[in-house]
Amino acid sequence: MAVTIKDVAKQAGVSPATVSRVIADNPRISSKTKQKVREVMEELGYFPNFQARNLVAKKSQTLGIVMENSATLAFQNPFFPEVLRGISTRAHGSQYGLYLSTGATQEEIHREVVEMAQGKRVDGIILLYSKIGDPVMEYLGQCGLPYSVVGRPYKDPETISYVDNDNINNAKETVEYLISLGHQHIAFVGGATDFVVSLDRMEGYRQALDQHGIPFVEAYAVNQELMQGKEREAIRQLMALDVPPTAIVTHDDMVAYEVIGYLEDLQIRVPEDISIIGFNNHAISKHLKPPLSTVDISIYELGLHAAELVLEKITDESVPPKQVVVSSRLIERGSCRRL
Known part of the structure; x- marks a missing residue:
């Protein structure tokens, strides 16, 4: 015979209504009561009929x-x-x-x-x-x-x-970290400019340069629209400038992986010839050679x-x-x- 909500309530010493509220994770039910009811549900092998309950409550859960x-x-x-x-x-x-x-x-x-x-x-x-x-x-x-x-x-x-x-401040601190290492020629390879995160990180990049008296160089700022599917050529042109960057901040670790690959094709070594840093701290980043510096965004x-x-x-x-x-x-x- 199937276990019912009344069986759970009786075993737990609460009302059937309380069991229903526990199933719905009602915030008015104490953690202690929730734990007790859930333990009884598990002990008795009770599984709520969510489809029936959702039809009554008009919720999809x-x-x-x-x-x-x-x-x-x-x-x-x-x-x-x-x-x-x-x-x-x-x-x-x-x-x-x-x-x-x-x-x-x-x-x-x-x-x-x-x-x-x-x-x-x-x-x-x-x-x-x-x-x-x-x-x-x-x-x-x-x-x-x-x-x-x-x-x-x-x-x-x-x-x-x-x-x-705080993407603006995060990007600003990242650029300031590179400046503290002695870099003055810092490029930014960003994402699509209609995404707010891309705009915020670019803003942080520019703020850091401005506060340290470093001129913003238009050719150092490369975004997805400028690359238009020609990422490899965009990085080649960046590194072919009369004064090429000594460091690159990338929109995220995925972009950093691509950029490192293009640099290798150009026989430009990381970090010997150029430093690079990303965002997001993906699991693979610490296993690259060299391991990628990055910002962990939780x-x-x-x-x-x-x-x-x-x-x-x-x-x-x-x-x-x-x-x-x-x-x-x-x-x-x-x-x-x-x-």
Whole structure:
């Protein structure tokens, strides 16, 4: 005979309503009671019928996850599995599942988000990027569905729940680290300029140069739009300048890997001939030869907080928007040298 919620309540010495609230991870139930009820559930082999409960509560018990690219491309970047690990940890604690976007273009992703919201497939959405003029973020701001963002929104950030690093200051400190090693000719190889993180890191780069009296050289600033799929040639031209850079700050570790490969083709050695530093501290970075200096941006924590923000809004719609800044740290390895 199947174990019922009443059996769990009797064994735990609580009411069936309390068991239901524990299953829903209601914040009004104490941690002690939750632990006791969950132990009894496990002991009796009780598994809640979430489908039936969700139909009654009109909830999907699911969070939508929206990536900047199709799932296939996104998972090539180690950032996304790690941020999803943080989201999954928090979602699992509240017994939520995840629904990943699979669109391959901006139009497909936007349509998918509309279907998620209007079809009530999810109770909330986590947007894993922040982009200028993004129709997905504009729609989320209008449709009333709880959502959070990984990254600082470009418009009205105080009205949106988001989690981010201090990307301006992080980039500034990275450039200052290279200056402390004696570098004056520092290039920046950035990402697409319609992403807020790219703009913030470029701003930090320029601020550091300005505060140390180092002129900004236009030819040292290379972004995705300028490269237009010709990354190898862009790096060749950068290193062929009359005064080539002695150090390069890259948008993230993935870009650093590519740049190092192009430099090797040009027989330019890291760090003997040029220093290089990235962002994100992917697991493979410490295993490169030489190991890559990088900024650890606490990717797992970004995901964890993003999930907390949207779950809090799902539980109580009156909660005001919150902005969380996650700490970062510079990791010095072998890809940078003192001049």
